[in-house]
Amino acid sequence: MKQELVNLEELNMPEEELFSRYDHDSLESEKITAPRYSYWHSVFRVFFRKKINIVILGLLLLVILFAYIYPLIANYDQFAYIMLPGSKHLTPAKAFAFHQDEINNSWIEGIHWILGAGQSGESTFDAIWFGSRISISLAFICALINMTIGVLIGAIWGFSKTVDIVMTEVYNIIGNVPYILFISVMVLIFSPTFWTMVFAMTVTGWLGIAYFIRTQIIIIRDREYNLASKCLGTSTPKIAVKNLLPFMTSVIVTLVATEIPLYIGSEVFLSYIGMGMADRSLGKLIYEAENAMLTPGWQFEFWSPVAIASIIAVVLYVVGQNLGDASDPRTHM
Amino acid sequence: MAKYALNRVLRGVLSIIIVVTIVMVLIYSLLDRNLIFASDGKYSKVHNNDKEVYKYQRWEEFGYVDYVPFADYLQELNMKGEIDMDTRLEAAKIGRKETADSELTKQYVQKFTEYYESQGYTVKRLPAKMMSAKKVADGGKQQLFAYRDKPLISRLWTYFTSIISVDRLSFAEEEIEDRGIKFTLHDPVYGGDKFAPAIIGNGTRFKYLLYTDSEFPFIHQNLISISLGKSYSVRQGIDVFDTMFDPQGSYKYTLTTFPTGLTEESADNLHSASYVPGSIESGTAVVKDRFNDNYTSVINNKNAKSKVGFSFTIGIIASFFSYLFGVPIGVIMARKKDKLVDKIGTVYIIFIIAVPSLAYIFLFKAIGGAIGLPTTFDMENMSWLMYVLPIVSLALPSIAGLMKWIRRYMIDQMNSDYVKFARSGGLSEREIFSKHILKNAAIPIIHGIPGTILGAMTGAIVTERVYVVPGAGNLLTEAINRYDNGVIVGVTIFYAILSVLSIIMGDILMAIFDPRISFTNKAR
Numbered sequence: 102m103k104q105e106l107v108n109l110e111e112l113n114m115p116e117e118e119l120f121s122r123y124d125h126d127s128l129e130s131e132k133i134t135a136p137r138y139s140y141w142h143s144v145f146r147v148f149f150r151k152k153i154n155i156v157i158l159g160l161l162l163l164v165i166l167f168a169y170i171y172p173l174i175a176n177y178d179q180f181a182y183i184m185l186p187g188s189k190h191l192t193p194a195k196a197f198a199f200h201q202d203e204i205n206n207s208w209i210e211g212i213h214w215i216l217g218a219g220q221s222g223e224s225t226f227d228a229i230w231f232g233s234r235i236s237i238s239l240a241f242i243c244a245l246i247n248m249t250i251g252v253l254i255g256a257i258w259g260f261s262k263t264v265d266i267v268m269t270e271v272y273n274i275i276g277n278v279p280y281i282l283f284i285s286v287m288v289l290i291f292s293p294t295f296w297t298m299v300f301a302m303t304v305t306g307w308l309g310i311a312y313f314i315r316t317q318i319i320i321i322r323d324r325e326y327n328l329a330s331k332c333l334g335t336s337t338p339k340i341a342v343k344n345l346l347p348f349m350t351s352v353i354v355t356l357v358a359t360e361i362p363l364y365i366g367s368e369v370f371l372s373y374i375g376m377g378m379a380d381r382s383l384g385k386l387i388y389e390a391e392n393a394m395l396t397p398g399w400q401f402e403f404w405s406p407v408a409i410a411s412i413i414a415v416v417l418y419v420v421g422q423n424l425g426d427a428s429d430p431r432t433h434m
Numbered sequence: 435m436a437k438y439a440l441n442r443v444l445r446g447v448l449s450i451i452i453v454v455t456i457v458m459v460l461i462y463s464l465l466d467r468n469l470i471f472a473s474d475g476k477y478s479k480v481h482n483n484d485k486e487v488y489k490y491q492r493w494e495e496f497g498y499v500d501y502v503p504f505a506d507y508l509q510e511l512n513m514k515g516e517i518d519m520d521t522r523l524e525a526a527k528i529g530r531k532e533t534a535d536s537e538l539t540k541q542y543v544q545k546f547t548e549y550y551e552s553q554g555y556t557v558k559r560l561p562a563k564m565m566s567a568k569k570v571a572d573g574g575k576q577q578l579f580a581y582r583d584k585p586l587i588s589r590l591w592t593y594f595t596s597i598i599s600v601d602r603l604s605f606a607e608e609e610i611e612d613r614g615i616k617f618t619l620h621d622p623v624y625g626g627d628k629f630a631p632a633i634i635g636n637g638t639r640f641k642y643l644l645y646t647d648s649e650f651p652f653i654h655q656n657l658i659s660i661s662l663g664k665s666y667s668v669r670q671g672i673d674v675f676d677t678m679f680d681p682q683g684s685y686k687y688t689l690t691t692f693p694t695g696l697t698e699e700s701a702d703n704l705h706s707a708s709y710v711p712g713s714i715e716s717g718t719a720v721v722k723d724r725f726n727d728n729y730t731s732v733i734n735n736k737n738a739k740s741k742v743g744f745s746f747t748i749g750i751i752a753s754f755f756s757y758l759f760g761v762p763i764g765v766i767m768a769r770k771k772d773k774l775v776d777k778i779g780t781v782y783i784i785f786i787i788a789v790p791s792l793a794y795i796f797l798f799k800a801i802g803g804a805i806g807l808p809t810t811f812d813m814e815n816m817s818w819l820m821y822v823l824p825i826v827s828l829a830l831p832s833i834a835g836l837m838k839w840i841r842r843y844m845i846d847q848m849n850s851d852y853v854k855f856a857r858s859g860g861l862s863e864r865e866i867f868s869k870h871i872l873k874n875a876a877i878p879i880i881h882g883i884p885g886t887i888l889g890a891m892t893g894a895i896v897t898e899r900v901y902v903v904p905g906a907g908n909l910l911t912e913a914i915n916r917y918d919n920g921v922i923v924g925v926t927i928f929y930a931i932l933s934v935l936s937i938i939m940g941d942i943l944m945a946i947f948d949p950r951i952s953f954t955n956k957a958r
Contacts (some may be wrong), residue, residue, distance in 0.1 A: 122627070166533060239919075270449075277453045277930040282922065285914045286460045341932060359787065366790035372910045373792050382459070387792060394796060407796060411789040418788035 107413035140347075140430070148427040154420070161416045164409075168233040175213070175227050179381070182222030190399050192216040217401040220389065225402055228386060229409045235382040237413060239298060240364035242358055246303045250312025252353060256341060258311055259318025272312050275305055285376045293378045298371075302364065310356065317352055321345060351429035358421020369410055383410045442941075446934035451594070453930045454923060458589060461919050467498050470917040483560045484573030490581050496666055496919055497584065502555070504528065504578040507546050530562035530576050543578065550580035593663070593923070601657050605639040606709050606728065613637035621645060623704045625691050641707040641729040654705070662924030667916040668909070674924030678906050683738025685812040692724035706733040707825070738813045738904070742891050745898065745905035748821060749890025752828035759829075760836025767837060768844035769867055779837055786834035795827045796902050802826070810902045824901045828894055832886075836879065843875035877948050884939035888932040 115410040163228055182188040191199055196214035197214060199294040213224035258268045287301035321327065322345075330340055371377045372384030373391075381389075393399035426432060470492060471477040480488045487503075505526050506893040512522040523543040529535040535543060547557045558581065563574030603613060613636055621630035623645070633644040640656035647654065662674040669677050685701035692704070707729040713721065714728050722728055739747065767779045786794070802823040803809045812822050847853060848871065856866050893907025910929075913921035945951045 120827075274449050274452045274456075277933050278456055279926060279929055281909060281911065282457065282460070282914070282926060285911075286465060290464055290466065290912075341946060362788045362790075366792075369790040369792050370896060374899065375915060377912070384790075384792075394800065403796075407790075409794045411793050414790060415784065415788040418784060422784075 141385075143430070143433040144424070144427045146426060147432050151423065154423050157416055157419050157423075159400040160412075163421055164233070164413055164416060165237070167230050168237050168413075171230045172227075172234055177224070177227040177231055179223045180221055182218070185222055186308070188218060188222030189220055190393070190396075190402065191222075192398050192401060193217045196224075214347050216405045219402045220393070220404065222358065225405050228381065229383070229406050232406060233409055233413060234379055234388045235295065236365050236368055239302075239368055239382065240296065240361045240417075242299055243302045243306065243364045244360050246299070247306045247310055247360065248353070249355060250303070251307040252314050252349075254307065255311035255314025256318055256345075258315040259322060260337065260341070265315070268311075268315070272308055275308055278305075280305070281371070281376065282372070284371060286374055288378075294377055295380055298368070298378045302367065310360070313356065314349070314352075317349060318345065321348055345388070347430070351425050354428045355422060355425030358418055358425055361421065362418045365410060365414045439938075441940075442938050446938060449934055450513075450927060450930045451590075454593065454927050455586070455590060456587060457923055457926045458593075461922055462498060462584070462586075462589070465917075467493060467496075467748035470496055473916075482571055483575060483577045486558075486560060487579065488576050490579065493581075494497055496917070497589075498919075499581045500555070501580060501581045502550065504543070504546055504580075507549075507580075508542065528559075528576055528578050530564075530570075532559060532561065541582040546578075546580070553582070554585075555580040555582040573597070584739065597927075598659060599637045599639055599659055599661065601635065601643060601659070603635065603637045606637045606711065608728075609712060610637050615643070616619040622693065623691070636727075639709050641704045641709075641727075645705050647705065656686055656706070656708075663920035664928055665913075665918055665921045665924075667918045668913055668921050674909075674921050674928070677921070678742045678909065678928070679740045680733070681736040681738060681740050682904055683736045687737040688735065691724045694724055696724055701734040702732045703735045704732060707731065716910075738816065741893075741904060741906040741909065744811075744903055745893030745907055746891050748824045748828060748897075748903065748905065749893065749912045750887065751821070752825045752832065753886045753890055755825065755829040756832035756836055757883075760833040761840055763833070764837040764840025765844065765872060767841045768848070768871075769863070771845060779841070783834045783838050786831050787838075791831065792896055792900075794831075795896055798823060798827045798830070799900055811904060813904060820901075822899050825900070827897045840875060840879060843878060844871050847871045847874050877944060877951075880947050881940040881944045884912075884943060885933075885936035886940075892929055892932060 112119075117416065139182055191214075193215055196217045197204065197211065200214055204214075213226055215228070216225040218293060219225050219228055227345070254268075258264050283305055284301040287304065288297060289302070291297040327340060327344055330344055335343075337423070365383070368382060369384035372382060374390045375388070377384050377388070379385075383406045387403065387410070389405065390399075390403040395405040445662060468489075471489070474492070477485070477488065477492075490499060490501045493499045508517070508522045508526050511517045514518060517525070519537065524536070525538050528539055528543065543741045550557055558577075558579055559575040562576040564569040565571040565574070603615070604612075615633060615638070617631070617633050619629060619631050620626050621628070621632040622634075623632075623642075624630050630646050631644075632642055632646065634641060635643050640659075643657045644653070644655050646652055660675045664788070665672050665674060665677060672680075672686040687699045687701050689697060690700040690702055690704060691697045692700075692702075708731045710729055710731045711728060713730040714725060717725075717730060738744075763779060769774045770776050799809050807822050808817070808820045809823060811824075845866075853871060856870055857863075861870075890908065893903075893909075894908045895911060897903070898905040898907040909921065910925045912918075913925060
């Protein structure tokens with residue numbers, strides 16, 4: 102160590118040059134020297150650390166791309182081939198043979214027939230992407246509405262004891278009305294359109310989310326750091342936004358991940374029992390093709406929408422779950 | 435504790451009343467009542483005034499309105515003895531137009547209008563629709579009637595007061611000899627020699643108020659009957675409760691001795707005999723040969739289970755298997771956290787949660803069909819193999835649910851102080867898991883057991899539909915599709931009662947299992 106010390110006299114410098122005066126800066130002295138931490142940056146760092154997530158995210162993008170971009174390009178008409186004899190219920194191989202002329206004109210036309218043709222001679226491949234667009238949109242819009250209302254009301258529900266008493270009774274009562282009854286009455290009162298469906302699924306759907314959020318709020322509401330914050334005079338809205346919201350982020354993201362596949366599932370379920378909307382969503386496709394399940398040569402019509410509904414739901418669920426894990430700051434180490 | 439339980443039960447009853455109110459408002463006020471004619475073949479065949487009258491008649495049957503035609507009013511006056519038959523018939527002849535009424539008719543129309551308008555009815559007079567000056571158009575006959583929407587309060591009151599009815603001796607209005615109740619040790623249905631105690635009523639609605647037979651629960655009663663609402667289109671005139679609990683399938687013939695002594699192979703269940711006024715006098719020879727009193731209406735024995743019976747059988751076996759597999763697998767997953775078992779289990783859970791239930795039920799159906807299991811229910815040829823696929827389809831998802839929660843609860847408990855203490859005390863991991871963690875982690879699961887058992891009665895909509903099970907699950911959707919308001923309300927109240935009961939029973943069971951949980955405030 103001794104050798105490393107520099108003998109100042111060897112440098113032949115005047116004293117003024119060796120030292121400079123550094124004024125005390127009270128603002129600067131408050132800064133803590135720690136590595137810069139950005140919450141969302143860390144979330145994505147943790148998220149992409151798992152290689153599987155990149156694959157699944159890629160798959161999700163592909164699905165969304167197909168569901169939203171493909172219908173814009175594809176010229177899909179369900180009844181375009183209905184008058185053509187022999188165009189219905191075709192396996193992919195037969196569909197290729199049947200539509201040989203189109204494919205010869207431009208090879209890209211072939212993409213329509215890779216899953217065969219359905220009951221009106223329409224392309225199954227086109228039908229599932231048009232259906233996916235409706236189903237995914239429905240799931241996202243319902244999730245957005247339900248989550249917004251649910252989180253806001255859940256937060257108030259958790260904070261206020263008077264609201265708690267009233268809302269818990271409401272929750273117990275509404276929970277006893279069969280869910281399909283609500284939806285079907287809504288569908289019967291209004292016409293079975295997309296927005297009716299959104300309304301039917303959100304009119305009571307937020308209650309469950311609000312109840313879940315309320316429980317979470319109650320758990321962390323009286324923790325010591327919140328009490329301390331309160332004692333120091335922080336206002337309740339500020340506690341809610343600064344203390345509780347960061348804690349709730351991972352919970353909310355995880356909840357979204359479970360909710361979205363649930364909406365796709367319930368849409369399929371409602372269509373199947375005949376209470377769905379009139380648009381050809383994935384559920385409607387499955388419902389219409391139910392008889393095709395066991396008919397030899399027709400299976401593609403049935404299993405394609407089932408498979409795509411499952412893929413969308415699984416992909417959304419896994420991405421959401423892993424994003425939920427990543428958004429928990431405790432995993433950021 | 436008793437006070438607490440009473441409070442819970444009262445709140446449960448209140449909750450049920452509110453649910454029924456909500457449902458009644460939904461279906462009777464919000465729903466477009468013209469929808470019931472959507473699939474009504476007769477509606478498109480009637481015309482003009484008849485169509486209007488037909489609409490109100492149907493609405494009355496479906497429970498929307500109170501509807502009184504002028505003729506019925508006159509008949510009632512006649513029954514009360516206020517007018518004689520001639521006046522009644524004369525007054526009933528209303529003119530094609532209001533101005534064409536005779537003096538007598540005018541007088542009674544006036545009375546009718548005043549009486550019903552004071553009751554809140556709307557009186558509607560439809561003048562005849564003419565094709566030509568003389569000829570009335572098809573269905574265009576003049577009509578006069580009063581109607582009003584049934585008020586919600588009176589609807590609720592009638593509904594709740596008629597849910598439970600106790601049989602009474604004054605049920606039969608006619609003169610009956612030896613009206614009364616008698617107790618016998620030798621039930622005449624079994625020939626009168628066999629020892630079989632029964633209570634037989636005369637003048638009551640049911641003949642056998644209490645009887646025994648060889649079917650579970652061996653002692654049966656007809657004294658108290660439950661009615662949840664009459665069906666209109668699903669099973670016309672039959673109560674929802676009976677629809678759910680009556681046996682289905684083809685007739686089961688047994689050697690039966692009728693009250694007259696005639697013995698033959700018959701499906702009639704004589705224990706269900708109920709009173710039909712004047713049925714023996716006006717009855718056919720078949721009736722007269724078999725019965726010697728007015729208790730002639732019987733239910734037939736059938737060889738298959740009831741709707742609830744099928745749903746319950748499938749549901750309860752599926753729940754049994756899901757607890758049998760779900761809990762141990764969940765425990766193993768928690769013990770081997772982040773090991774291979776846990777990962778495989780998690781993939782399975784994700785599959786069940788994310789994939790729409792319809793998709794995997796169809797998958798199970800396709801796989802089951804491929805290995806030769808029956809994929810549809812057939813009540814004529816019952817075999818236990820038919821139950822396999824519905825049970826599997828119900829059990830596999832609930833196994834996933836149980837695995838998920840047991841794993842979650844156990845992992846949450848694993849870091850708690852008492853576990854660390856037990857470990858430092860030298861207990862083996864096996865002991866810690868089975869004796870300490872599992873007991874604590876099982877409490878929320880135990881809370882759900884009554885719900886699972888009672889929930890099995892309500893049936894599973896998709897599973898039953900996919901496998902064509904004649905169960906209770908589809909009753910609600912069927913009723914909604916056919917606008918059968920009585921059934922909708924009946925099924926809803928059935929669901930609500932079961933749900934309230936299962937929460938209360940879950941709390942009680944949890945308190946029994948875990949002595950730390952107390953519902954009284956004193957102990958704290």
